[in-house]
Amino acid sequence: DIASLKDVFSPYFSMGVASTASELAPAPSKELILKHYNMLTPGNELKPDSVLDYDATIAYLEENPDDQTNPQVNIRAAKSLLDFARDNNLSVRGHTLVWHNQTPDWFFRENYSTDSSTPWVSKEVMLKRMENYIKNLMELLEKTYPTVEFYSWDVVNEAVDPNTSTGMRNPGSNNTTSGNSLWMQTVGSDYIEKAFEYARKYTPKGCKLFYNDYNEYETTKSNYIYQILKDLKDKNLVDGMGMQSHWTMDYPSIDMFETAARKYASLGLELQLTELDISQPSNKDSDLQAQANRYKLLMNKVIDLKEEGINITAVVLWGITDRTSWLGGYPLLFDEDYKAKPAYYSIIEGM
Ligand code: XIL
Secondary structure (H helix, E strand, O other): OOOOOOHOOOOEEEEEEOOOOHOOOOOHHHHHHHHOOEEEEOEEEEHHHHHHHHHHHHHHHHHOOOOOOOOEEEOOHHHHHHHHHHHOEEEEEEEEEEOOOOOHHHHEEHHHOOOOOOOOOOHHHHHHHHHHHHHHHHHHHHHHHHOOOOEEEEEEOEOOOOOOOOEEOOOOOOOOOOOOOHHHHOOOOOHEEEEEEHHHHHHHOEEEEEEEEEEOOOOHHHHHHHHHHHHHOOOOOOOEEEEEEEEEEEOOHHHHHHHHHHHHHOOEEEEEEEEEEOOOOOOOOOHHHHHHHHHHHHHHHHHHHHHHOOEEEEEEOOOOOOOOOOOOOOOOOOOOOEEEEHHHHHHHOOO
């Protein structure tokens, strides 16, 4: 019987895992989560394309032709995950409210049209849609799952593009081409502050508001992120920085990670590693051992920073086993047969 990750790391931080509804379904997945993790992130099921209810939104508009600012939501896709969290006392990381990806283009168009020649709504209408989306979702969650603790919400995900002149994603004619953002198209860069303002208003008391991003360890990108966080923090609108931590075998360096973590923490923010995985295309013994060494170096650094007083509160793996990772290959702590890999053994060693 192997050691429980959540027990091993409990002196330092929570251990979390992302799961989709389908990854959760097999009994061995449930067993692994219950044994090793005390925090759960729905992998897709609380993203706007899962939550926005097109039919109900159109029905609402037909009954209220003067109000195109009240998008309707449902949480059916997340049901098995949230039932599981409720029944087993797992705290949930809500992921994610405002993102350019996995958000339908019709959300941004006049009358929620699915016709690509229909114009975007005005900034004013789009901000009301954003507010009511957040309000309706929070009310539904509170009503359906009054006992589930949402530890945090990723309020805005992946807003920064270090390759543009402003550091913000480019506006565009859809939400997918080259990472363009329809939030930038319809609202402009103050969509970020508005999202946090509404999230603060409607999330349950005590729920921590996070900004979440990838390549968060890179110098240019982290400078842009830092500035966004600083502006939000000055207004008390943000509580945490989500460092996604999608790593490869040679990038980033531990030093880059450390520098970025210290930079974000210097704002007085809580930090979480929200989507940790380390890509590994090979499952040769020596390659899995090299991956294990890298996981160990990272976890050692996280613990050192925590002991020094940097407020790291969770490490969340982005997936349960290599069987279902979004990356393919062998990036996680457990293999296709739900067995602990060298990476698992390396991180508990000496703890
Ligand atoms: C990924 C999911 O894991 C996939 O199932 C989905 O097809 C695409 O999105 N950054 C994020 C996550 O914030 O939401 C992404 O999740 C991975 C990258």
